[in-house]
Amino acid sequence: MFQVGDAVSYGTSGVCTIAEKKSVKLAGRPCECYILRPVYDSTMxxxxxxxxxxxxxRMRALPSKQELLDLLQEPAPEHNPDPEARKEQYRQTLQSGDRHDLLQMIRDIYTERRHRHAMGKQLSAYEDTALREAQNILHSEFAYTLGIDPQEVPDFIAGELDKAAN
Known part of the structure; x- marks a missing residue:
């Protein structure tokens, strides 16, 4: 499975390193645990x-650089016009942590944000929150795997998507 020192993606926390494996007391009983430290949040x-x-x-191995680049070459998703169905789909996507589905969700929300902005509207609070959570997961994976700063990831992704569109 995983070893101390491995980098993994964990839930919505993004990239973490396995700092140690030790026995701790949980609910009054001893339990063997992995202790994870998020790479981009040293306080947690x-x-x-x-x-x-x-x-x-929820602990997943990190993708290779090529796997990430291949994800960006996939076609944009079909937009579901039903907001309640989208909300449930986004919830399930965030829960699964599947990077393919997360990237599709981000692309869908970006498209929706551009559409609403053109009409003078904003994203719903749920879409905005879902977007931030998905970006937290994916941006940390992209930054860590590609060796770039997390703040550089949106521009990198936008550039790759522009290349794929041309």
Whole structure:
């Protein structure tokens, strides 16, 4: 499985390093846990019990540079006009943490934001929050894998999407 020192993506926390594996007391009983430290938030520490399949499934190996670039070459998603259906789809996407689905969701929200901006409107609070959470996950993966600053990721992605569109 995973080893101390490995970099992984964990839920909505983004890229983390496995700082240690140790026994801690949870709910009064000893439990073996991975201790994760988010790469881009040194103040946080995450304890993942080794016997919790649900939480262990949130730990995913990082993609290669080529896998990330291939994701950006995929066609834009079909936009679902039903806001409630989109909200549920976004919730499930964030919960799954699947990078393909996250990138599709970000592209869909970007398109919706441009459309609404043209009409003088803004994204709903839920779409705005979902966008930020998805960006937190993906931007940290892109930054870590590509060796760039997280603030450079939006421009990098925009540039790659422009290349794919031409």
């Amino acid at each position: 520490k995450i304890c993942v019990p080794c016997d919790s399949q649900v939480l262990l499934q």
